[in-house]
Amino acid sequence: MSVTKQGETKAGDVSAQGSALDGLIERAGKLRGPAPVHLWNPADCGVIDIRIDRQGGWHHEGRPILREALVRLFATVLRREPDGSYVLVTPAEKLTIAVEDVPFIAVEMAIEGEGDARKLILRTNVGDLVVVDAAHPLRIAPGAARDGLVPYVRVRGGLEARLARPLVHELAPHFEQRGEEIGLVSSGHFFVIGRAEAVVTL
Template sequence: MSVTKQGETKADPDSADGSALAGLIARAGSFRGPAPVHLWNPAHCGAIDIRIDRAGTWHHEGRPILREALVRLFSTVLRREADGGYVLVTPAEKLDIRVDDVPFLAVEMAVETSEGRQNLVFRTNVGDVVTVDAEHPLRVAEAGEGEGLVPYVRVRGGLDARLARPLVHELADHFEQRGAEIGVVSGGQFFVLGQVSEGPANDGAELSGGAVSA
């Protein structure tokens, strides 16, 4: 099986038959935790038929990859390129993959206090644990008409996680209003998530853009 810049690989994620995907698995398997992908500049070897859907599920050739260990392994060699694309990269090769939204999903949230400061901590579906701070900011984006605002957190190296729906409701419990802005505090920073809007039809205030949702 070959990989070209025009084509895509054809391989079973569970195979070990010398295919491009099996080779990638073997090489990536030497890493524990995120690999130093920012240091690598291998040749571009084309595209591989791997897609991460909006729910954070990884697919190969249209089928979900069910082995959690394999998904976590791939996540350690995932990199976002300057043009916004995503690649799986090792010191020897670089392969394009498709990402529908962002690659990760935040699935658990904890609130900790350190030295009198509140910290919001998220765990992703691939095992990253990240504290919201200046290097790992929280942001919101418009999800579409009627869907409100969707929160994201920076995980590492330009890779973001979208907050799962239950976490959005947990996050709302920690909203603060400062002037016309609504946001949350973490890591000594105030992260603005929306603006207060008032009108004749409103008795109070609400987030502009609609309710926060995922």
């Protein structure tokens, strides 16, 4: 097994002021593990000033949330809506938040096995463990010129994690060409990165 670690985005401290945030923390705190948010359809309570930046950092009213436990708590009740927006959901309320890219960052990986038996296992900055497979596919999106191609993985529901750059470099030796396509095998599935002539850099 090969393991790569990347410094995690530090989740953080916030003074929980305002009834909306207080109530959300209280209700979310009663849950254990990822909540069944897909089963809940509470009233829409509007927008709360919470933002997840491109590096996976959470902010409330412009201030970073530094308490990792609080960030992980919020992550358990995060849901992506059909229109692409992100909401924090409990059985009692639904509050829209802002997400700059995707909510999570994959910060650590392990590769087990070889060939078609290989499994790519990722850990996110909020503690989710994800085995890349048909239910948790890897996708590639074009990034800025300096970024090349940017890999994302589905974590749960419609929520994705972007792979931290050091992990991308660690993955490169495991790419293989099949016909005119280059990709990566995990859990018996071949995830296409792109056509061989188009894949220049990751």
